[in-house]
Amino acid sequence: MGNTIAAIRKKLYQDNIAGVVCSLPFIIGFLLFMIVPMLVSLYYSFCDYNILAPPVWVGIKNYVKIFTGDPTFYKTVLVTFYFAFASVPLRLIFALIVALLLVKSTKLTPMYRAVYYLPSIIGGSVAVAILWKRMFATDGVLNNVLGLFGLNRDFSWLGDTRTAIWVLIILAVWQFGSSMLIFLASLKQIPASLYEAADVDGASKWSQFWNITLPLLTPTIFFNLVMQTINGFLAFTQCYIITQGKPMDSTLFYTVYMYQQSFEFYNTGYAAALAWVMLLIIGLITWFLFATKRFWVYDGGL
Amino acid sequence: MKKLAKILVMILVMASLSACGSKTEDTGQNAAQGGGAEGNGEKVQLVVTWWGNQARNERTQAALDLYAEENPNVTFDGQFSEWADYWNKLAIASAGSSLPDVIQMDYAYLGQYVQNDLLVDLKPYIESGLLDLSNVSEEIVEVGTIDGGVYGISIGVNAPALMYNKTLLDEAGIEVKDNMTIDEFIALSKEVYGKTGYKTNIAYQKGNNFSEYLLRGNGVNFFEGEQLGSTDPADYKAYFDLYEMGIKEGWYVSPTIFTERNAGSVEQDPLVYGSSPDSRSWCGFFFSNQLTAMQTAADADGIEIGITSWPAKDVKAANYVKPSMFLSVGVNSKNPEEAVKVIDYWTNSVDANNILLGERGVPISTEVAEAILPQLSKTQQDVTKYINEVVMPNSSQINPPAPSKSAEVYQLLSQLEEQVCYGKMTAEEAANQFVEKANVLLQ
Structure with missing residues (x-):
């Protein structure tokens, strides 16, 4: 008896066993809540499934329909690309500028950092989405402010196909906090000796930024770019709450279209197929970003 | 992906939990x-x-x-x-x-x-x-x-019911009669717009019931079994015509106001909500039991809401309980x-x-x-x-429930009516596209 307990104890003390046991919560969660549902959705994507009745296998019919019989699919892909490619660079530039301002330590810096991070925490919430909708309404804050300057105050930002998506883009850019924090951390890693040497050589601040800061930040920029691009493609709440794709599908995000297909039209099988196409698209873009990595990301060790 | 995965997870968990219990x-x-x-x-x-x-x-x-x-x-x-x-x-x-x-x-x-x-x-x-x-x-x-x-x-x-801002119309000396025809409704909309500046909302983005009603007035069913009730675009054109005419003549509310509100919220309907007459409507297309909610929402402005039937070419054929x-x-x-x-x-x-x-x-x-x-x-x-007193004596049997694919067809109707209101499409093009695309959806 004592021997077996000792044996078990010995087993448990082995490094890899302890590691597995400690990461079990994650492993179980990952298998149960990620892999299994993904496989289920893969199965559904080959089925006619309307939620209420059991799924019926139809082969690749859903995929064929996506590429040959659904103009809205192409429209939503375009809208989503437009949104991601406008909001992600803007957000990163904004995050970098604020990070550069906040890297200098003063007494109030911690407070500023917290304050600038706030939008990232609350920005994705329904309450802010509704607030945003009101701000950009015809009788909202924005038009009233424009009115103070004697500008046209009757413009419907959300009602115009050209501007509606920008309301969503600005909301996305406003949530720059997490990229900013990552930039901040990485700015602090740049050795001060490089700047001192540049100072001695008489380099201007601007050329220091171009020749020291930016090249050494490229790995961080790359990381942020990949993560934010993926997030950009998955944006849902903003569109679902604020515009619902209106006007004329000019703001209909891919994810919202998927949701509509699944829960408004009850074409859940078709929506699952859309989800897998989305996975492919994101995979391709991420692969493309990685392929370009060697041309612009500085990876020489310091 | 993540969202969908979450939803799938939910479904899966619920399914597995209840599968154990249901036996x-x-x-x-x-x-x-x-x-x-x-x-x-x-x-x-x-x-x-x-x-x-x-x-x-x-x-x-x-x-x-x-x-x-x-x-x-x-x-x-x-x-x-x-x-x-x-x-x-x-x-x-x-x-x-x-x-x-x-x-x-x-x-x-x-x-x-x-x-x-x-x-x-x-x-x-x-x-x-x-x-x-x-x-x-x-x-x-x-x-x-x-x-x-x-x-x-x-x-x-319940019955389809046109609700209107009675206070406004009384002040302007305009009377609304029951069982209006379409032409009378259009004339009334113009009159209200001319006298008060209030515009008209028909059934923007929720037109399935009203378009069905209009069709009934012409003796056509929206759906016949799993198919459209008619393959002639002219039958569906009458609905889009109203929007086209209203936008052209200025008495229809701007479609942009709906992008700023929560669709389907009674409290944000242009009949009871809006900061200026041109963002408000003198009427709204509802069902009779929504009067309590509309009146409650209107009380804030001290407005009394009136109720009458939806307009149609032949109201007796169109209206139903x-x-x-x-x-x-x-x-x-x-x-x-x-x-x-x-x-x-x-x-x-x-x-x-x-x-x-x-x-x-x-x-x-x-x-x-x-x-x-x-x-x-x-x-x-x-x-x-x-x-x-209004509906019972002057109505016909309700249509059978719509087929399960109807949600997509109704969405198509909303999309096309949006195009018409934004001036990207004529009523005729919209009607043609509607019949063509709806037939594909219903296959």
Whole structure:
């Protein structure tokens, strides 16, 4: 008896066993809540499934329909690309500028950092989405402010196909906090000796930024770019709450279209197929970003 | 992906949980005899769901609270949503085998849910007397009957209703008559716009009922079985014509105002909400039982809302009485008997109906209807009068429920009407595209 307990104890003390046991919560969660549902959705994507009745296998019919019989699919892909490619660079530039301002330590810096991070925490919430909708309404804050300057105050930002998506883009850019924090951390890693040497050589601040800061930040920029691009493609709440794709599908995000297909039209099988196409698209873009990595990301060790 | 994955996870978990439980549960058929244990003091929680508005939510919750007070073993989890969200939630719940105990059902969905065996047959309970329908007319039980089983009790009748800003029109000296034709409606819209600056909203982004109504006025059904009722675009053009004309002539509200509001929210309808006359409408296309909610929303501005029929070429052919607000019991209910008792209470309790006050429609029990009559507000009396005196004598049989693909066809209708309102398409192009694309969707 004592021997077996000792044996078990010995087993448990082995490094890899302890590691597995400690990461079990994650492993179980990952298998149960990620892999299994993904496989289920893969199965559904080959089925006619309307939620209420059991799924019926139809082969690749859903995929064929996506590429040959659904103009809205192409429209939503375009809208989503437009949104991601406008909001992600803007957000990163904004995050970098604020990070550069906040890297200098003063007494109030911690407070500023917290304050600038706030939008990232609350920005994705329904309450802010509704607030945003009101701000950009015809009788909202924005038009009233424009009115103070004697500008046209009757413009419907959300009602115009050209501007509606920008309301969503600005909301996305406003949530720059997490990229900013990552930039901040990485700015602090740049050795001060490089700047001192540049100072001695008489380099201007601007050329220091171009020749020291930016090249050494490229790995961080790359990381942020990949993560934010993926997030950009998955944006849902903003569109679902604020515009619902209106006007004329000019703001209909891919994810919202998927949701509509699944829960408004009850074409859940078709929506699952859309989800897998989305996975492919994101995979391709991420692969493309990685392929370009060697041309612009500085990876020489310091 | 992440969102979808989350939803799938939810479905999966619910499915796996309920799969374990469902073997031991009773389904509706034999539950009338079994399951009595729950009735005797054991704690029971019932989930009750409905769609609606602020007024309905408050009253329903109050009525349920009263029931819980009288039956201390029962507690309620009352869940309400707006129309569109409601059906999403219910579908997900059905996929997870976690349908609520008491479900507010609609005529349009009843058949679909029964087909998929998602509702409990209430007939055994009616026969055993647990659900007392002795004061309810046969016809009302009839509309909830499918293939010999009773799957829903319609707790109020309803009819399409044009609601208008009576205060505004009275001040301008404009009179609205019942059973208007389309031409009269257009003339009226222009007159209101000319005299008051208030514009008109027809049924923007929720035009399925009104377009169906217009078609009925011309003797055409929107759907015929699983197909469109007509393949001639000219039949569907009349609906788009109204928008085209209204935008061109300036009396139709700008479609942009709808992008700034929550679709389907009664409280944000242009009839009662908006900061200037040109963002407001003098009328709105609703159903009669929404008058209470509209009037409540309008009270803030001190407006009185009037009620009349929707316009059509031939109102008698177009108008109909709609059995609405079915109460059903979901198959996943662990206590169908308790759920049925709640429906019985809803139907026969004068106290409950003194709280509900016919907000969903006139109570179906004649005894209850009589008892609460003196309590009814003027608004509620207006509704009753409208149905009894305007609709009943001048209407026809309601269309059969729309096919299950209808949601996509209605979305197509909304998209095309949006294009017309934004001036990207003529009514004729919209009608042609509608027929062409709807036929593809319905294949």
